[in-house]
Amino acid sequence: MAKKHIHIIGGGLAGLAAAVSLSQRSDAQVILYESSPSLGGRARSFYDANLDRTIDNGNHLILSGNDAVFKYLNLIDATNSLTGSGYPLFPFVDLEEGKRWDLLLSKGRFPWWLFFAKHRVPDFKFPELLALWKLLKADTQKTVADCLVNGQLSRRLLQPFAVSALNTSCDAGSALLMGSVVRQSLMKGGKGCIPYFPKIGLSESFVQPAVSLIALQGGIINTKSRLSELHVQDGKIDYFIMNNNKIDVGPEDTVILALSAHVAEQILGAVCPKVKVPNQFESILNLHYAVDPNLRIKGSIDKAKFVGVIGGISEWIFVRPGVISITVSAANRFTGCQHENLASLIWQEVCEVLSPVIETPLPQAIPNHRLLWEKRASFVATVEQNHRRPSCYTPYQNLFLAGDWVATGLPATIEGAIRSGFGAAEAVFSSKIV
Template sequence: MARRVHIVGGGLAGLSAAVEIAGSGQHVIVHEAGPACGGRARSYEDRKLGCRIDNGNHLLLTANEAVFRYLGLIGALDTLQGPNQPIFPFVDLAKPCHWTLDLSMGRIPWWVFSASRRVPGMKLGELLSLKRLIDAQPTQVVSDCLLAGEFSRRLLNPFSIAALNTPSDEASAALLGHVINESLAKGGRACLPRFPKIGLSESLVDPALSHLAVLKAEVRTGSRVTGIESAGGRVTALQFPDDRIEIGADDAVILAVTAPVAAALLRDVIPNLVVPDAFESIFNAHFRLDYTPTPVGSFAKTHFVGVVGAVTEWVFLKGDIVSVTVSAANRYANREPEELGKQIWQEVCKALDGLLERPLPEEPFVQRLVWEKRATFAATPAQLKRRPSARTGLSNLALAGDWTATGLPATIDGAIRSGVAAVKVLGLR
């Protein structure tokens, strides 16, 4: 009988692990507690909006090598789209201004010498902030490294919040420096923005499930693991509400669930396990219109725009849906969602004025407000120390998830990397 590999969790970390192993002669079984796979990176039918939407907005860069390798394996590279230039439109509502960051394709940052391509009002000396971030010590936070000026206010601070989902005065400078090293420092070819042509599920989830089905891997939804048994330094059984599966001598388990769920499941079998225990939220506002707006200028090429000096941070145009992401949203925890949604729509109307052929209406046709209270772990220096590696004290168990020690923030790329790392740790590939 072929070795069985049980993957607990059908998010991108679990799917990545499954895709990595499928077709290798091992019997892959994915256990997903919910009705659908994908975790935070999936699409669903929203009854209030009357259409299909993504449960969050995710912008990929060509630097995300793990993502593109994964898409290649599942045959979904052609499901992404984006401009053939490393351009990023921005709007500043505090100091009204529109501009487009237009990076150089190569490693030499010629863009900083062109007033039309760089951040308005920045001074070249402010680029020292990048070096300070790249050289940051583990205990430093992002704000320690940012020099005062428009380069930090209009680019580095928004980039930090979006990448780490943590306020700059709390977020790890070293982690942001690592992100910069893997993207901006490599030049514009590594920073081409990419996003799904249709939706997250159509790019990241559905093709993976089809690929796994062809390779005879099992994906069991509604399959919730409630306990893990161990003996002799290895996992011996998985418990379910109405079932129990024994883990054979050659079998392996990859636990690809959230940090709190992993801690709960492993409390008795790995009592000294340390995982992140502080989290940051994300607020998403989806506004549907009764027509499809027509973008102009660089917005027509990207279909997204960054917003500075407002609650609104990133605006995505998806057909007749205007979708907004607000990262590090714990700071707005005392605000009512409806009140926040009203302010965001007003900001969107101002931000997109001049970026659409005609102004947006005073009110959207219908809206959906989603507050993900535990969207990611808080990317603080203290929490980074709590990220475990894929390897555990049990010989046949590995951990996966964007909260493990991937070297990246809690991103799609980090989740996919973690699945691959878990497979390698167990020697399954």
């Protein structure tokens, strides 16, 4: 049987998920193209010679309620490459108000944790839970801020949760998208909120096992392959230009564009200008400090290997072997700041947060570090940008879209990217035209 060629362009997690899924089929020949030398896109790890450590492009946290992520990890046999405390445990420090607590959700759907002072957000009042109901019921026009209720539940949990999940301020962030995140996490109970992250790095968990499986299933992977143009003939893509070479797309063949949103907008603009794509972006700042690999932390932060920070610049501090990494979401607001000032202020916060739970004091002098500022970490999850997200279908019956910016109902996350990749893979074999 002649195989249908499926050209998947973009080797981030959306493209990899589509490739893993389609390369299983005996009637499909997958060819994956990626412009950079390595795969993984925004979710990759690399060796940093200056730090002499392997670091993630950005710290990534996954929750057990991310069904598409675990389906993908299961397919590529990499579920065991993740680690975590195994509990829905989130240690927090409030630097402004000098408080420390451990949010520990009860595993089942009924939120027993709300009735235990030592498991919940300190100083929270029950009427504040109305915010969750408002998020779940929000219409397409509401922002997260429209739904929040003043109080510590918002300040110490819902706001930081929303800013991390949407990578957008609460004033601008879409309540509809945040409602979806709440539905696939808190509403599933603690069972859906167990945090996981890679034992070694993002590439070791999400990329390398996928690459091996795609190759094993007969898929072809071409790195350093940059798409510059799609060409249309008779309502179909008939060829595309890759590294100045013309690649023919046969009558039975298909193209999945799994590019970053800003590149997809340029490429699609030439062939289907009516398809809108998110075009405003937020950045994420990550700072990786090289520390003693034998550093010992005590208590819940040791169990969780991360801590949430309220009232500082840092939002999450991850403690990995030999590296302390900090994440700041929606970081466009810091664009004017000197990098060294940020690195120094954030290190002071790290010392303040970790000193009470660390066996050997951290050095006061700022350690060797790497600042990574991903300028287009995600589209801004506003009401307006959410309306610009296209479905995976295009006006051409052999062209499909994937990427965290496609309309998945979720913000730009690994779950959204993988869901879109699987979605495009399914659509290829159930074609329809929009």
